[in-house]
Amino acid sequence: MLAIYCRISVDRENQKSIKEQELLGKEFAKTNSLDFEIYVDKGISGGGDISKRPAFEKMIGDIHDKKVKAVYVWNQDRTEREEVTWFTLANLIIENDIQLYENGTLIDLNDPTIYFMRGMLSQMNALYRRTTSKKIKAVLSRNASEGKAHSSILPYGYGKDDKGYLIIDLDEAKIVEEIYELSLKGIGTRSIAEKLNNDDVKTRYNKIAKGTISTVNKYTGKVTKTNKSDVKWSGNTIRNIIKNTLYKGVRKFGGKTYNAPALFDELYWNKVNENLKNNANNSGKKVEHKYLLKGLLICGNCGRNYYGRTRVNKKDNYYMCSSKRYKTENCGNRGLNIGVLEDFIWLKLIVTKNMEKLINDYLKDNSNEGKKTHLKNDLASFSRAQDSLSKERDNAVKLAIKGLLKESDIQSEIERIDREILDINTKIRNTSEQMESYNEVEKKLSEIGIDLYQIKETTSFNDKRDIINKYIKSITISYKDNWYYLDIEFNIIDMPIESFKIDNKYNIAIQISESIEGLVIQLKSGDVYISK
Numbered sequence: 001m002l003a004i005y006c007r008i009s010v011d012r013e014n015q016k017s018i019k020e021q022e023l024l025g026k027e028f029a030k031t032n033s034l035d036f037e038i039y040v041d042k043g044i045s046g047g048g049d050i051s052k053r054p055a056f057e058k059m060i061g062d063i064h065d066k067k068v069k070a071v072y073v074w075n076q077d078r079t080e081r082e083e084v085t086w087f088t089l090a091n092l093i094i095e096n097d098i099q100l101y102e103n104g105t106l107i108d109l110n111d112p113t114i115y116f117m118r119g120m121l122s123q124m125n126a127l128y129r130r131t132t133s134k135k136i137k138a139v140l141s142r143n144a145s146e147g148k149a150h151s152s153i154l155p156y157g158y159g160k161d162d163k164g165y166l167i168i169d170l171d172e173a174k175i176v177e178e179i180y181e182l183s184l185k186g187i188g189t190r191s192i193a194e195k196l197n198n199d200d201v202k203t204r205y206n207k208i209a210k211g212t213i214s215t216v217n218k219y220t221g222k223v224t225k226t227n228k229s230d231v232k233w234s235g236n237t238i239r240n241i242i243k244n245t246l247y248k249g250v251r252k253f254g255g256k257t258y259n260a261p262a263l264f265d266e267l268y269w270n271k272v273n274e275n276l277k278n279n280a281n282n283s284g285k286k287v288e289h290k291y292l293l294k295g296l297l298i299c300g301n302c303g304r305n306y307y308g309r310t311r312v313n314k315k316d317n318y319y320m321c322s323s324k325r326y327k328t329e330n331c332g333n334r335g336l337n338i339g340v341l342e343d344f345i346w347l348k349l350i351v352t353k354n355m356e357k358l359i360n361d362y363l364k365d366n367s368n369e370g371k372k373t374h375l376k377n378d379l380a381s382f383s384r385a386q387d388s389l390s391k392e393r394d395n396a397v398k399l400a401i402k403g404l405l406k407e408s409d410i411q412s413e414i415e416r417i418d419r420e421i422l423d424i425n426t427k428i429r430n431t432s433e434q435m436e437s438y439n440e441v442e443k444k445l446s447e448i449g450i451d452l453y454q455i456k457e458t459t460s461f462n463d464k465r466d467i468i469n470k471y472i473k474s475i476t477i478s479y480k481d482n483w484y485y486l487d488i489e490f491n492i493i494d495m496p497i498e499s500f501k502i503d504n505k506y507n508i509a510i511q512i513s514e515s516i517e518g519l520v521i522q523l524k525s526g527d528v529y530i531s532k
Contacts, residue, residue, distance in 0.1 A: 002029050002036040003059050003068045007044060018042055021074045028072055028104050036072075037062075063092055070099040076107075076118065077125045086122035090115065091426050112415045144253040147260065155246055156204050157263060166251075168261050175201055176241060176263055180272045183242055188279045190235035190325065197232050197326070205231040232326055242276055245269075290461050292342045292468065293319065293475065300478030300485065302331035308338055319477075334479035340506045340523065345475070346464055348509065348521045375431055382428045389424065393417045479504075 004025030006018050022038055029036040039055040062068045071093065076086075090109050093100050100107045109115050143149070149160040157176040159169040175196070182192050205228040212227055245252060248269035249262030297306030299321040306319045320335030396414060476487040484502040502509045502523070509521040
């Protein structure tokens with residue numbers, strides 16, 4: 001498969017658009033009769049940590065998994081503006097015998113000269129990024145000190161004049177004043193947001209209308225894209241407006257503060273902010289409830305998180321999709337009783353050790369001694385090759401010192417040896433990591449046994465939550481044909497998702513995963529059996 005990688009940074013000057021990069025890649029794939037997959041990082045810098053570039057990270061993973069046979073990029077600077085990233089990709093391409101194409105031209109990284117020149121190009125790209133970044137920060141700091149705006153999306157209530165200076169938007173300022181007044185009266189942030197939505201007050205993004213914004217679930221890392229025209233007021237947006245010091249005339253940038261046009265005097269701003277903590281969503285009598293599965297639950301319909309809701313009268317006692325907080329965005333997925341779901345996860349899976357069996361079976365299957373022996377042999381072979389190359393390099397240097405080799409001859413030889421050493425080091429590191437993961441199996445098996453052995457009926461809430469979060473990564477909830485479907489993803493690398501379904505009367509839970517078919521748990525009685 002051909003991987004077509006496209007990237008465009010926030011600073012789009014002189015950059016070919018994502019669409020153009022995709023079209024060129026598709027044309028190349030079509031001309032060469034290649035299956036392809038497109039990997040796109042939009043509005044993301046080529047510098048810094050690979051983990052901040054989800055599409056690039058996925059492509060790297062697919063290369064490791066042998067899914068990718070060739071990589072196409074419009075220009076090398078699309079892959080990186082950081083030397084470490086380039087050499088990681090380059091060595092991975094060489095190690096896996098993958099072809100690299102830049103705008104249709106084959107780049108042979110096995111050629112020492114090309115490898116060297118491309119490395120130099122990477123360093124130039126990185127130098128350009130760092131120099132540009134330094135200049136941009138200096139300009140932005142100067143703009144802030146002069147009172148100029150330096151963003152296309154300004155804080156609500158502000159605009160800029162023809163010369164770029166930050167000014168107050170009188171129409172939006174009235175909305176900000178209303179927000180502060182309502183908050184001071186004790187109205188919660190979510191209630192204020194709902195009022196603005198009902199009054200059809202446009203958000204900053206509504207006014208921009210074009211494009212999408214991406215939000216990342218802080219618990220699961222899942223990215224959700226929303227059209228800017230559909231963005232609604234939210235409690236967090238209201239809270240950020242109230243807490244933003246800009247509205248009292250204090251502008252913060254780069255660790256420094258600057259003067260700015262103020263909507264409120266400092267005393268009033270402080271009064272509203274001090275009162276904010278007293279509102280507590282203004283939902284009546286405060287309910288103290290600890291939610292055991294907070295942060296783990298995901299809606300199978302829209303991908304939002306599920307949150308717990310409990311009232312004093314117990315009228316609402318459910319985990320439900322957060323889309324229900326907004327009348328116009330309800331995805332329709334059904335809530336699940338808090339007690340039933342928490343008891344199922346804690347009592348029926350953990351205390352009765354059904355989860356222990358699931359994890360143990362998987363880990364035992366992946367702790368094959370033959371695999372570990374093979375890896376040990378590989379490490380020994382790599383180590384011998386590493387020693388041999390080091391000696392070869394030392395000999396080459398000695399010959400040059402004695403005058404038996406010309407400097408021009410030894411330079412290419414040293415570059416070849418250094419490249420092979422780097423390649424060997426990469427193989428040693430990757431194999432060691434794999435070996436370590438197998439060694440962790442025995443440790444994890446022991447941990448599970450200890451954790452579950454120590455469980456008592458009086459286990460504290462915090463201990464329960466710690467154990468659950470240690471082994472469970474997420475639980476996706478869906479509802480269909482009178483059944484709740486739960487897909488449980490574990491915090492064990494590559495362990496398959498285990499699926500259960502619970503009837504809408506909360507009588508039984510049935511395991512429907514491929515690994516074990518027919519595990520039935522009587523939720524009310526606690527009996528467990530395997531159906532034939």
